[in-house]
Amino acid sequence: MTSLFSLVLAAILGLLAVASAIGFILQRRATEPGSVATVQNLNARIRSWWIMVAIFGGAILLGETAVVILFAFLSFMALREFWTLTPSRRGDHLALFLSFFVVLPVHYVLLGTEWYGLFAIFIPVYAFLILPAVATLTGDVNEFLARSARVQWGLMLTVYSISHAPALLMLQTGTPAALLLVYLVVVVQLSDVFQYVWGKLLGKHRFSPNISPSKTLEGLFGGGASAILVGTLLYRLTPFSPLQAAAVSTVIVVAGFFGGFVLSAIKRDLNAKDWGYVIEGHGGVLDRLDSITFAAPLFFHIVRYWFTT
Template sequence: MIGLFNETVVNLFLGIGGILVLATIVAILLGLRHRGNDSATLKNLNQRIGAWWIMAIGLAVTLLIGETAVIVLFLVLSFLALREFLTIAPTHRSDHKTLVWLVYIIPLINYWFLWEHWYGAFSVLIPVYAFLFLPIRNALVGDTDNFLQRAALIQWALMVCVYAISHVPAIMQLPVMMDVGRQTAEGAPLGSGGAEGALLMLFLVVVVQLSDVFQYIWGKTLGKHPVAPKVSPNKTWEGLVGGVLTATAIGAGLWWITPFTWWQAALLAFVSCLMGFFGGLVMSSIKRDRGVKDFGATIAGHGGIMDRLDSLSFAAPVFFHLVRFFFTT
């Protein structure tokens, strides 16, 4: 085994690569068919396929290197997500010292605890200690103008951009917790989740991302009834039902890469995809409130980092704790 790769991980990435190759060929054929026609939909499709290639290759490379590389990858993604979030958020000059803790110190400690497999410390650092410390730090500055709004914004940014997103690599440690006598995996050796942990993480990423893709496809082809028209008119009930059920079926079909039965895999995929949809809806509400289309322009065709991770930020913590609660000994 090299890094977190074994034969099953290789086969899964070959399958993902095959799907992307097929999607690329379809996009090329559509481009030839509509040559000279400046189609916004076709341009967006090509951008999305290109972004999926980058994300798939990036994840494969870090898994090939090992768990440390995956954790560093998500630390960088959390940093970029925080930067995007704070760019559109109304903060004061007096918040700057607090923002140093928010952006540069607390995320490093959070991911260090994750790297050390200190689950207890990882689970309480942000929702308990950082939650209490950050408003104290802001109060010491003495600026009470919109204090509650500013404090809530800082707390929300940390929770969604760091704590929630860091649950994606945390999933790699779940197989250790599922072993008999390793209930908490405190201090377990680095990489002890192995390929099983990588597969569990990939299971979540694949079903949630495919749910987004199929929601887009079903919504474009059949969508007529918006779920929340004032928030995101493009998110329809037809897209939601079609996308979630399609991804749930795929999740059931991928049961063999997980420690679950087919119906358990289907149920976890269903809940994860549903939470992913709500994550996108909440982030759309934030963007609508701030008057922006995307959080950023880091990824062509996808907007910013948070535009790509909005679904996973809601799905990953729920998936992690459902598995930990029901499947660990």
């Protein structure tokens, strides 16, 4: 695992080094205000990528426990961002307290101990039933259905769905499980990066201005195809054949796109541009993990049902 991961990490660091050099050159040449702002945003994104790659790569090298702790922290931050923007009432406070300080940690403990049976149903069954029951004790019935739905959506997106990424570590496929996680993250994140680059270079036709004004058809198809190609070439990280890797990476790319698209629709409904501001050039943690929310569960179950030994 170490040698393959080292090769992938070296390739990513090489790409970041090239991107940093290009950003430096563009910054020196940019003169118009619009160009300067675009280059500054690009360089901010690149700086953040250096930090994110270092944190993720370090967690992978430290082992499974470090990865689970990292994703538990990311889920906590994402859930916090979700509720920072989402309206709530005093009657929601107990359910929210339980979401942050009981449901989330218990869910990740189940993941860390590889208790898959309970991990799979803890949030969609037990939290789904218990949290609205607890909320009724406050006696606040104003918009109760909508408020309960927001509690469930927050947990499903930021905790349950995201946790399926580190859950890959419990699968036995004949391939080091950490490489499956690396594969998922690389394909998902490169899809976002390629869509951004293709959109900036060739984007002319807006996909859905009301939901995501920056997304274009050229970016979507060019970036998606590029990420699928990378996913196919990285088949040695997985138990897949090259053809299977192409098919699975297609699922990852499509699911990742709709993850970002759905989260963008929620942001627009909440009159927000970003979920947060902790990642320079990217927004919040949930802005960076929105594609993972849809892609991780699908990838996990594809691998679990068809490729585990």
